[in-house]
Amino acid sequence: MSHVRNVEQFRSSLRRFLHTKGLKSTRQREVVAESFLAATDHVSADELYRDISTQHPGIGYATVYRTLKLLKEAGLAAERHFGEGFARFEPLEPGQHHDHLICTGCGAIVEFENPDIESLQDRVAERHGFAIDYHRLELYGRCAKCRPKQTHS
Amino acid sequence: MSHVRNVEQFRSSLRRFLHTKGLKSTRQREVVAESFLAATDHVSADELYRDISTQHPGIGYATVYRTLKLLKEAGLAAERHFGEGFARFEPLEPGQHHDHLICTGCGAIVEFENPDIESLQDRVAERHGFAIDYHRLELYGRCAKCRPKQTHS
DNA sequence: GTAGCTGCAAATCATTTGCATAACC
DNA sequence: GGTTATGCAAATGATTTGCAGCTAC
Numbered sequence: 001m002s003h004v005r006n007v008e009q010f011r012s013s014l015r016r017f018l019h020t021k022g023l024k025s026t027r028q029r030e031v032v033a034e035s036f037l038a039a040t041d042h043v044s045a046d047e048l049y050r051d052i053s054t055q056h057p058g059i060g061y062a063t064v065y066r067t068l069k070l071l072k073e074a075g076l077a078a079e080r081h082f083g084e085g086f087a088r089f090e091p092l093e094p095g096q097h098h099d100h101l102i103c104t105g106c107g108a109i110v111e112f113e114n115p116d117i118e119s120l121q122d123r124v125a126e127r128h129g130f131a132i133d134y135h136r137l138e139l140y141g142r143c144a145k146c147r148p149k150q151t152h153s
Numbered sequence: 154m155s156h157v158r159n160v161e162q163f164r165s166s167l168r169r170f171l172h173t174k175g176l177k178s179t180r181q182r183e184v185v186a187e188s189f190l191a192a193t194d195h196v197s198a199d200e201l202y203r204d205i206s207t208q209h210p211g212i213g214y215a216t217v218y219r220t221l222k223l224l225k226e227a228g229l230a231a232e233r234h235f236g237e238g239f240a241r242f243e244p245l246e247p248g249q250h251h252d253h254l255i256c257t258g259c260g261a262i263v264e265f266e267n268p269d270i271e272s273l274q275d276r277v278a279e280r281h282g283f284a285i286d287y288h289r290l291e292l293y294g295r296c297a298k299c300r301p302k303q304t305h306s
Numbered sequence: 307g308t309a310g311c312t313g314c315a316a317a318t319c320a321t322t323t324g325c326a327t328a329a330c331c
Numbered sequence: 332g333g334t335t336a337t338g339c340a341a342a343t344g345a346t347t348t349g350c351a352g353c354t355a356c
Contacts, residue, residue, distance in 0.1 A: 024330050024335055045321080060338045065321060081234050085346090086320055101283050110281055117277075120270045121292055128263055129297030130254050136291045139274055144282030177310055177355050198346080213313045218346065238321090239345055 007037055010076060010091065017074035028059050032067040033076075042080065042088040042109050082109075082138070099137040105146025160190055163229060163244065170227035184209050185220035186229075195233065195241040195262055235262070235291070252290035258299025 014033050018025050035052045036043070043051070049064045068089055071077035080088045082102055099117075101110040117137065125132045142148070167186055171178050188205045189196070196204070202217045221242055224230035233241045235255055252270075254263040270290065278285045295301070 022335085026330070026336060028337070058338080062322075062339080063337060066336085081236070083234070101278060101281055103283070104286060110283075112277055112281065114273060114277055117270055117273045120267060120273070121290075124265055124267055124270075125254060125292055125294060128254055128265065129300075130256070130263075130292065130294045131300055132292050132294035133257060134293050136289065136293070137274075138290075139278055139283065139285050139288045141278060141283045141285035141287075147282075147284055175310085179311065179355070181312070211313080215314080215347075216312060219311090 007034075010037055013076055014071070014074055017076075018070075023070075028056075028063050029067050029070070031056050031059060032064055033071065036068070036071065036077065036089070037091055041090045041111075042082075043090075044084075044086050044088050046086070048089070080136075097134075099139075101139045101141070101143075103143040103146055104140050105142050108143050110143070160187075163190055166229055167224070167227055170229075171223075176223075181209075181212055181216050182220050182223070184212060185217055186224065189221070189224065189230065189242070190244055194243045194264075196243075197237075197239050197241050199239070201242070233289075250287075252292075254292045254294070254296075256296035256299055257293050258295050261296050263296070 011030070011033065014029070015025050017023075018029070031052060032048070035055075036048060039048060039051055045061075045064055045068060048068075049059075049061055052059050052064065068077060068079075071089075072079055076092055077089050078092050080090065080100070082088060082100075098111040098113045101112060102108070103110075121135060122132065164183070164186065167182070168178050170176075171182070184205060185201070188208075189201060192201060192204055198214075198217055198221060201221075202212075202214050205212050205217065221230060221232075224242075225232055229245055230242050231245050233243065233253070235241060235253075251264045251266045254265060255261070256263075274288060275285065
């Protein structure tokens with residue numbers, strides 16, 4: 001889903017963000033951003049760090065965390081918590097949003113979008129006087145492969 | 154919403170659970186369970202510990218955590234993460250479920266239920282071959298009080 | 307009795323931060 | 332050239348665990 005992405009565009013978005021904020025565009029930040037995009041979606045900071053380490057042993061844990069935080073601020077990454085005790089991150093296509101189906105058997109994560117659900121959410125929020133900025137919807141269950149076979153007996 | 158609850162029923166559910174598992178019903182576990190029910194919904198372990206401390210200075214942090222874990226296993230408590238860096242817990246009415254509206258201004262948490270959203274979720278899951286066990290839906294935004302006043306200019 | 311608990315302190319794990327040095331603009 | 336970034340190591344904060352003594356069954 002988010003794999004079809006314009007790397008160049010992502011890179012320049014980041015540069016623009018850094019420039020606007022008076023921050024510097026460094027080799028490390030480019031490397032982290034690049035690896036982040038190249039990685040499977042929903043990497044943890046640790047996974048990303050390890051990925052990077054193989055090619056760039058110099059880059060430290062702290063830099064990975066610091067860069068991920070910047071990417072979030074730039075609106076280029078989203079932080080997710082799937083109840084594993086640590087965070088996972090995914091690249092964000094500007095203006096795009098999706099929710100997740102998580103298989104409690106094999107850990108597979110499937111992304112989906114559903115406008116009908118979203119408009120119902122808006123209606124609920126409105127009813128309570130809220131103005132929604134963002135939301136989180138996760139469905140936990142068993143994927144087709146992990147589903148226990150039907151008991152026919 | 155979950156404040157109207159039968160304390161006696163909760164207590165006996167816990168006892169039954171402990172007994173089935175060959176675990177013991179102790180004074181501390183009763184105290185923690187009691188305070189948990191008495192507390193405002195969505196307490197953190199820390200808040201609960203402090204609550205308890207005032208009446209029962211002997212009970213330690215570890216016991217609070219351990220009992221909360223038991224309550225989860227017993228299906229009597231749900232653990233929630235609202236992005237604060239720690240967990241919040243709420244008593245669970247058997248078979249009842251609800252979602253949350255969270256104000257990013259004042260931290261207010263409002264519970265809601267919406268069957269229409271739930272059935273759409275089921276349909277989405279089905280389409281992907283998933284069998285849903287549970288889900289999590291959180292809407293983040295500003296409540297009526299915290300909403301910036303409309304800019305009319 | 308004895309397996310299962312408790313309380314404390316120490317351990318763990320993810321994430322953050324202080325600081326001296328190094329890199330961008 | 333001065334400000335901001337990096338990399339390490341140490342700090343933090345939430346949660347867990349080891350262990351010696353205590354308690355329920």
